[in-house]
Amino acid sequence: MIFAKKAMLAAAGVAMLASAVVNAETIEVKGQGVKFAPEVIHAKVGDVISFRNMATHFVESVEGMWPEGAPKMLSAMGADYDYAVEKEGVYVFKCPPHWGARMGAVMVVGEPADLDATVAKYLEVAESVKEAKPAKGLLKKFKESGK
Template sequence: MKLFATAFAAAFSLLLPTVLYAADYKVEMTNKAADGTVMAFEPRLLRVQPGDTVTFILKDKGHNSVSIKNAIPDGAAPWSGKINQEISIKIEVPGVYIYQCTPHFSMGMIGAIVAGEPVNLAAVKSLPFNGKAKKIATEIFAAIEAGK
């Protein structure tokens, strides 16, 4: 019994730092970013660790955050925020998560979260993005590859 208790305590102590040090990040949904980009998530690219939480904050009305199908890691939970509502998501699986504002996708309102290593970057880069979303996606992918 003592051996079990010791093993349990050791295992729990390994998990404790993850629980205690999980971070909370904010992404604003805005009509105009600080760099002048119209209809944007700010920051556009966010680097986190698995276990962290990301909250999408409504800075201006008319926005939402929705994960893009096939643009999140295998096994990750998709999300779909409602228009004009903040949403918090817990990032559990390492990889690249690409998301959009549904009404402003055609205007290039997409963003990315990289959790740990971008293990699914090649798969996400192969997805068809069009118009301004393609331009923004290309910029995001370049920043991920550059380690920014």
């Protein structure tokens, strides 16, 4: 009896995972000059963010502007890179060599209940942490875009 319940739960979990994979999308982000295109991304858990045209770029998470427990982004210089989204939330990432020119992007995954509070917290980080300062303009652009 216990084995049957465990087997049913496992089958249900596999079915849910398969459903998420079937509904997953690949969202392409390109390095164009010293910008990511697009700069504002809306994704779902299970989607893959596909970085292309990265000849003089790489991608890295912005510290303090990342959902807790979500895997960090870090690619090699000049390499295409795929990031599988595992967790709902607000993500800010950058191209470190071009971060001074504000080369970064904001990604919202799912529909986080605390979206406005998270953006406000990230803006505070941008004000107080020198390394995060370039994110301020991206976050303002994101807020103005109507989310």
